[in-house]
Every structure is written in structure tokens, then in C-alpha cells.
Amino acid sequence: MLDRDALQALISHCEAQDIAFISDEIYHGIEYGKKAVTALEISDDVYVINSFSKYFSMTGWRIGWMIVPESDVRRLERLMQNLFICAPHASQIAALAALDSIGELEDNLAMYERNRALLLKELPKAGFDKIAPPDGAFYIYADVSDLTNDSVALSKQILLEAGVAVTPGVDFDPARGHKTLRFSYARSTEDIIEGVRRLKSWMDSKKAP
Numbered sequence: 443m444l445d446r447d448a449l450q451a452l453i454s455h456c457e458a459q460d461i462a463f464i465s466d467e468i469y470h471g472i473e474y475g476k477k478a479v480t481a482l483e484i485s486d487d488v489y490v491i492n493s494f495s496k497y498f499s500m501t502g503w504r505i506g507w508m509i510v511p512e513s514d515v516r517r518l519e520r521l522m523q524n525l526f527i528c529a530p531h532a533s534q535i536a537a538l539a540a541l542d543s544i545g546e547l548e549d550n551l552a553m554y555e556r557n558r559a560l561l562l563k564e565l566p567k568a569g570f571d572k573i574a575p576p577d578g579a580f581y582i583y584a585d586v587s588d589l590t591n592d593s594v595a596l597s598k599q600i601l602l603e604a605g606v607a608v609t610p611g612v613d614f615d616p617a618r619g620h621k622t623l624r625f626s627y628a629r630s631t632e633d634i635i636e637g638v639r640r641l642k643s644w645m646d647s648k649k650a651p
């Protein structure tokens with residue numbers, strides 16, 4: 443996560459160069475320890491994108507929001523009316539209910555926290571030991587350069603042979619992602635325990651003489 447100073451430096455640079463600053467804060471609310479800093483704490487002259495897809499567990503419902511400088515509201519309204527008119531009505535009603543379900547959402551957060559701790563302990567035992575504790579969201583990014591140069595092929599092999607879906611790093615980083623994998627832990631703790639058990643036994647089978 444970017445801390446306040448790093449975010450401030452980026453925003454100041456953009457201001458100096460007359461570049462619009464867009465902050466995608468979709469994972470805010472899913473943090474472990476430090477609280478995420480919003481760009482709006484630093485400047486009003488920024489665009490902040492957010493959604494019900496992550497903290498509110500409404501992926502696929504196609505509903506989110508954008509905070510824009512006052513001077514740009516009308517311009518954005520015109521653009522949005524040409525792109526999508528409005529967010530689906532049913533999704534708007536469901537999102538209102540989600541705002542009243544904070545207890546359930548905080549339970550999800552506690553589950554992510556458990557899953558994160560579990561994977562940070564167990565993934566190294568499976569051989570994925572080049573990892574860093576994530577500050578937020580629900581993914582662990584692993585350097586797998588000692589296993590492969592082709593993260594897509596490795597992901598396919600893990601899916602077919604171990605029965606675990608992992609994401610190749612090239613989805614996020616075309617330059618260095620061929621040596622990285624992303625593990626998601628946004629599932630029940632039982633699923634995560636089973637997933638890591640399969641990963642361990644698959645990695646052991648690769649080591650066997």
C-alpha cells in the first residue's frame with residue numbers, strides 16, 4: 443500500500459505537470475494493520491474510483507461510484523449518460539442493503555485475516571517462500587523464479603494436476619509477471635486449507651525422485 447508520503451509525492455508531481463490524478467481505491471476497507479490513505483485526504487483535485495465489488499462482496503453486480511472535482515461533475519454526467527445511463531436498479535437496492543450489513547462484512551474481513559495468516563505460514567512449507575505479507579486486499583504475490591520462466595504454463599499445470607486455480611503474474615505485470623504467481627484467499631478458510639494441502643502434495647510429487 444502507498445503510505446501518505448508516497449501518495450502525496452505522486453499527487454504533487456501530477457499537479458506540477460497538470461496531469462489528472464485518478465486513484466482506484468477499490469480495496470479500501472480490506473486492510474491488515476495500517477489503514478489505507480485516500481487521495482481525498484491530500485487533495486480535492488483528484489478523481490477517486492470505488493466499487494461494491496470488494497469490501498461489500500458484490501462482484502459482478504456492476505455498481506460503484508466515482509468522486510470527481512466539482513468543476514468536472516457535469517462533464518462526467520454527460521459521458522456516463524452516453525456510456526451506461528445508470529447502474530442497474532436491482533444492484534442499487536442491493537447495495538443499499540449491503541450498507542446495512544457491516545457486521546457480516548466485518549466477519550468476511552476476519553476470515554480474510556485468518557486465511558492470510560494461514561497462507562503466510564503454509565505457502566513457504568509448500569515451497570512458495572518468496573512472498574511478502576500483503577498490507578491489504580486478499581492476495582499473496584509469490585516470486586516463483588526458481589520454479590519457472592513461464593507463469594502461464596505453471597498456472598495451467600497447477601490447475602490441471604493439483605486442482606488449484608492460481609493467477610499468472612503476467613495478468614498484472616507483462617514485464618516481470620512471467621516469474622510470479624498470485625494466490626487469492628477470498629474463499630472460506632476450509633477451501634484455503636484444502637487448496638494449500640493440494641499445493642503441498644503437488645510440490646512434493648515434483649520433488650520426488
Ligand SMILES: Cc1ncc(COP(=O)(O)O)c(C=O)c1O
Binds near residue numbers: 468493495501506
Ligand atoms: C484494482 C481493481 N480495480 C477495479 C476492479 C473492477 O471492479 P468492478 O468489478 O467493480 O468493475 C478490480 C476488480 O478486480 C480491481 O482489482
